[in-house]
Amino acid sequence: MQSNPQPEQITKTVVGVTTVFIGGIALLSSVFVVPAGEVGVVTTLGKVSNTPREPGLNLKLPFIQSTHNFSVRTQVIPEKFSTLTKDLQVIEATATVKYAVKPGEAPRIYSTIATDDSAIYARVIQPSLLKSLKSVFSKYELDTIATEWNNISTLVQESVSNELSKFDYVAVKGLDITGLKIAEEYRAAIEQKQIAQQQLLRAKTEVQIAEQEALKFQTLTRSLNDSVLYKLFLDKWDGKTKVVPPIRGGSTPPVIVGR
Structure with a gap:
């Protein structure tokens, strides 16, 4: 068993x-x-x-x-915003910020800001971005912003980088501002101002050309006398045409009397 x-x-x-x-x-x-x-x-x-x-x-x-x-990959997030210009006009655009979490700052981010990736933009990037956008655009009038768009965008990127450097959590890789929207009546006014400036510049250029021509004529007039005119005549004389030479000591030019 x-x-x-x-x-x-x-x-x-x-x-x-x-x-x-x-x-x-x-x-x-x-x-x-x-x-x-x-x-x-x-x-x-x-x-x-x-x-x-x-x-x-x-x-x-x-x-x-x-x-x-x-x-720690580069993140690309578009942010639509609206803000006031120096002359109190409303503009709308889209700011696409490119940023990446600094690897060495991940523990500090977890301790002080967020326990996951999704909260980093809302708590770090977005406030600094909107603050910089309003700070820069409020310094310029609408026509300046419209005509110097690339320079303004560069200033915003520098401002965002400086603002985020205070926290040192992330590195800004780039910033693109696109889709500028302004009221149609102000857009027309800006275009008319640009046309007027171009016409004024053209008029100034024409005046400068006329002044230069007048100066050339005055210089040429002052340099001409009987001796110079007689020399020019002799340079062009064919040697056959009969002329009456000027009276010595006089101011009468040579006279052509025919062949």
Whole structure:
């Protein structure tokens, strides 16, 4: 007859299986992978580690440490905005900001700002962007903004970079401002002003040309005398045409009397 397993053997088997199971779970919990383009932030019972984890296979203490990933890829987000100019005109446009989280700042972002990527723009980028847009555009009148759009965009990008550098969380990669919208009557007024400026510039140019021509004529007139005229005549004389030479000491020019 076959005897029943002893209680001790059953206990050992159960303990062994449980140990292997728990050990497997612990082993799996002690490794984690940080995807490319991201960094990992490790917390130990809520305390944030100052050193972010690089992409690849990483180790952590099972059941004690947790990981949180942050993207460090360049993010591109369009932001529609409206603001007032120096002459109190409303303009609308779209600012597309390009930024990336600095890898070394991920732990500080997790501690002070956000526990995931989605909140970074709303809490860091957007307030600084809108502040810079209003600050720059309020310094210029509408016609200046419309005619010097590229220069204004550059000033806004510099202002945004300076504003975000106060926090040093992210790096601004670029800023494009497109789709400027202004009231149609002001657009027409700006175009008329540009036409008037071009006409004024053309008139000034014509005046300058006329003044230069007058100056040339005055200079030529002052340089002409009887001797110069006689010299010019001799240079052109064919040697056959009869002329009456001027009276010596007089001012009468030579006279052509025919052949």
